[in-house]
Amino acid sequence: MSDQPQDTPLDAERVAAYLRQHPEFFVDHEELIPELRIPHQPGAAVSLVERQVKLLRERNIDMRHRLSHLMDVARDNDRLFDKTRRLVLSLLDANSLDEVISAVEDSLRHEFQVPFVGLTLFSEHNHGIGRSVSLAEAQQAIGGLLAGNKTLCGALRPEELTFLFGEQAASQVGSAALAVLHYQGLHGVLAIGSSDPQHYKSSLGTLFLGYIGEVLARVLPRYATPLRSVR
Structure with a gap:
């Protein structure tokens, strides 16, 4: 029997481990x-x-x-x-409700290149400008979207699209985003749509639309009195 210690055979893993610990090996x-x-x-x-x-x-x-x-x-x-x-x-x-609505719709359609825009005010009175519906009608049609006063985006149900964009445009909208206009009460909803089902994904950021909605919610009551205000 030999008294010489047996050498442990080297394998690829041991060589690789050694080189990781001594990256300067090939320098020397x-x-x-x-x-x-x-x-x-x-x-x-x-x-x-x-x-x-x-x-x-x-x-x-x-x-x-x-x-x-x-x-x-x-x-x-x-x-x-x-x-x-x-x-x-x-x-x-803006100095009137007409100018407010025109500013929003013109900017979104021409500046932001949004093909479908829907601005709906909640009021018991017809202002003769834009689209106004009662709060009860809005809650019946899109009550789930109004809960929490959040800005949302994604694919919506056909009846929700019809309420937001009208019957003619609803069939062409593949995805949408909306901002609830809420400031010291519920004043309306602003919706934008695209024919591309993937354009407004649920993960899409809604920072800018939410900001526009916040400003609009503060401006509208100045010219659209009385708007339906529900806390």
Whole structure:
């Protein structure tokens, strides 16, 4: 029997673990680099340094794509903010209910390029301008959407689309977003729609629409008295 200790055989996992713990190994053993070959493409091979450069290049390209996407999102947000700012200023400058409704509908259709817009006021009186319905009628048709006074988006039921956009446009709306106009009472609902079922997904941010709704809810009561106000 031999008294010499038996060497533990090396396997790939132990070698890999050692190299992870000593990433500078090939700095001190440069003579080994030319002998290393790593599969790259069928019928070709590259050295470890070449492989590392390739991986770094791929990571750099991925980071550039991510940065480009973030810049695109930032530019889109800047454009949305500018359009929203102009709409808010138009609402503040309005001197009548007619001007308020026109400012909202014209901005959403032409500035924001929204194909379907529905602004419905809740009132027991017909103002002769825009669309007004009683609160009872609204709650019967879209009561679930009004609960919580939240801004929502996604696919809506046919009867909800008919109430928000009218019977003719309802069949063309694939997805929608809406803001409940609530400020010291319930004043109405602002809805926007798209023929694309995926355009207004449930995960889509509603920050700008919610902001427009908040401003509109504060401006409307000045000119649409008496609006139905329910706390």
